Amino acid sequence: MKVIIASLFSGLLFGFGLIISGMSNPARVLNFLDFSSNWDATLAFVMGGAIAVAAPCIYWVRKRSKPLFADKFDIPTSTTIDAKLVLGSACFGIGWGVSGFCPGPVVVAATSLQSDVLLFIVAMVVGMLAQHWLKPTTA
Amino acid sequence: MENWIATPFEPLSGLIGGILIGLSVVLLLLTLGRIAGISGIAAGALTQRGSEQYWRLAFLIGMLLAAVIYKVFLGGFEVQTQVGSGWMIIAGLLVGFGTRLGSGCTSGHGVAGLSRLSPRSIVATLTFMAAAVVTTNIVRHVL
Numbered sequence: 001m002k003v004i005i006a007s008l009f010s011g012l013l014f015g016f017g018l019i020i021s022g023m024s025n026p027a028r029v030l031n032f033l034d035f036s037s038n039w040d041a042t043l044a045f046v047m048g049g050a051i052a053v054a055a056p057c058i059y060w061v062r063k064r065s066k067p068l069f070a071d072k073f074d075i076p077t078s079t080t081i082d083a084k085l086v087l088g089s090a091c092f093g094i095g096w097g098v099s100g101f102c103p104g105p106v107v108v109a110a111t112s113l114q115s116d117v118l119l120f121i122v123a124m125v126v127g128m129l130a131q132h133w134l135k136p137t138t139a
Numbered sequence: 140m141e142n143w144i145a146t147p148f149e150p151l152s153g154l155i156g157g158i159l160i161g162l163s164v165v166l167l168l169l170t171l172g173r174i175a176g177i178s179g180i181a182a183g184a185l186t187q188r189g190s191e192q193y194w195r196l197a198f199l200i201g202m203l204l205a206a207v208i209y210k211v212f213l214g215g216f217e218v219q220t221q222v223g224s225g226w227m228i229i230a231g232l233l234v235g236f237g238t239r240l241g242s243g244c245t246s247g248h249g250v251a252g253l254s255r256l257s258p259r260s261i262v263a264t265l266t267f268m269a270a271a272v273v274t275t276n277i278v279r280h281v282l
Contacts, residue, residue, distance in 0.1 A: 002170075003170070003171060003190070003193075003194050003197075004193060004194060004197045005197075006166065006167070006170035006171060007167065007170075007171060007194040007195075007197040007198045007201065008197040008198065008200060008201040008204070009166065009201060010163045010166045010167040010170070010175060010198055010201065011163070011197065011198035011199060011200065011201020011202045011204070011205070012201040012202070012204055012205045013159050013160075013162055013163035013166065013201075013205075014159070014160055014163035014164075014175060014177075014198075014201070014202055014205075014246075015201060015202035015203070015204065015205025015206055015209075016156075016159050016205045016209070017156040017157065017158070017159030017160035017161075017162075017163060018156065018160065018202075018205075019156070019205060019206065019209050019216045020152055020155055020156035020159065021152055021153045021155070021156020021157055021160075022146065022149060022152060022153070022156070022216075022217075023156065024206075024216055024217075024218060025146065025216070025217045025218055025219055026218070026219065026220055026221060027143070027144040027146050027217075027219035027220075027221055028146040030143070030221055030275055030279075031143070031145065031146050033271050033272050033274075033275035033276075034143075034272075034275045034276055034279050034280075035272075035276075036276070036280065037143060037279070038143065038145035038146070039148075040145075040146045040147070040148050041148055041150070042146075042148055042149050042150065042152075042153040043153070044153075045150045045153030045154045045157060046153045046154075046156055046157035046160065047157060047249060047250065047253075048154070048157060049153065049154040049155070049156070049157025049158045049160075049161060050157040050158070050160040050161035050164070050250045050254075051157075051161065051250060051253055051254050052157075052158075052161065053157075053158050053161025053162055053164075053165065054161040054164045054165055054250055054251060054254035055253075055254040055255070057161070057162075057165040058164070058165060058168060058251070058254050058255050059255075061165060061168050061169045062168075062255075064169075066172065067168065067169060067170055067171055067172030068169060068170045069170050069171060070170075070171050070172040070173075072172060073168070073172040074172050074173055074174075075168075075172075075174060075255075076174070076242070076257070076259070078259060079257075079258050079259060080259070081258065081259060081262050084240050084241065084242075085241050085242065085259055085262060085263055085266075086241070086262065086263075086266050087237075087240060087241070088236075088237045088238065088239065088240030088241025088242065088263075089237065089241040089248070089262075089263040089264075089266035089267040089270070090237070090241075090266055090267070090270045091233045091234075091236055091237025091240065091241070091270075092233065092234055092237030092238045092241055092244060092267050092270075093237070093266060093267035093268065093269065093270025093271040093274065094230075094233050094237070094270050094271070094274045095229070095230040095231065095232070095233030095234035095237060096230075096234060096245075096267060096270075096271045096274075097270060097271035097272065097273070097274025097275040097278065098222060098226055098229065098230040098233070098274055098275075098278055099220070099221075099222060099226065099227055099230035099231070099234070100220075100221060100275075101230065101231075101234065102177075102178075102234060102238075102244050102245045102246075103177040103178040103181055103234065103238060103244050103245075103246075104177040104202070104244070104245065104246050107177065107181070107199060107202045107203065107206075108202055108203070108205065108206040108216075109206075109218040110203070110206075111203060111206040111207060111210060112218040114218060114220065115224070116220045116223070116224050116227045117218060117220065117227075119224055119227050119228055119231065120227045120228070120230060120231035120234075121231065122231065123227070123228045123229075123230070123231025123232045123235065124181075124231040124232070124234050124235035125181075125185065125235060126231075126232060126235060127231065127232040127233065127234065127235020127236035127237070127239070128178070128181065128182045128185065128235040128236070128238070128239050129185065129186070129235075130232075130235070130236055131235070131236045131239035131240050132182065132185075132186050132239065
């Protein structure tokens with residue numbers, strides 16, 4: 001139960017962060033990616049604020065032997081730069097650049113119940129499942 | 140394409156929102172020992188079972204709860220899409236497939252990964268940022 005409440009509260013903080021910063025609005029995100037008309041640099045301040053808090057705190061948290069409610073830290077350790085990483089990130093960037101949506105913002109934006117937002121989510125889920133099902137042959 | 144909605148530059152609300160996102164990443168790591176990467180959490184909520192699924196569902200429910208609280212008590216927030224349904228479907232497929240193939244998105248690689256100076260996350264973030272900037276400029280100014 002502690003795990004569920006901690007996770008729910010983390011999600012709540014994340015959601016508020018996205019909404020307060022305006023990242024839940026794809027128009028704002030696209031206005032960051034497009035430097036040439038109505039440039040809106042807000043996204044840089046969101047990333048900057050998040051990293052300014054997370055970088056020192058993650059360093060401090062990882063000095064603990066284990067997390068509060070789990071037996072060990074579960075953090076990716078791979079340092080291999082492979083084609084999957086670059087190709088996947090490029091695909092994601094193209095989709096993000098078309099729509100202005102990445103996975104976090106579109107979750108909070110879902111509550112707008114706009115049909116195009118919901119269509120994006122259905123397609124995103126299909127894309128995620130497709131990669132999951134293809135994994136044994138591509139890995 | 141033409142007629143893009145302008146949005147005001149709001150560095151202070153950006154910074155405050157960013158700090159909340161950073162605190163969320165730290166809280167999930169401190170309590171569960173997990174990285175708050177939303178693409179991984181969303182995919183895991185669909186494909187994992189048992190406790191591995193439950194904490195991810197709880198995180199997503201927390202995000203939705205934030206949106207509902209904001210709508211009911213704090214006056215709501217804007218969601219202004221800029222391209223048509225066909226583009227949104229193509230974009231959704233690319234975001235879903237790409238974030239899983241590349242093991243992360245703006246949160247897992249962009250915030251948590253950069254914060255711990257992961258070489259994979261630095262490469263991923265530079266790649267998706269560059270791809271997004273090029274794509275947005277093509278969609279807006281070439282097509």
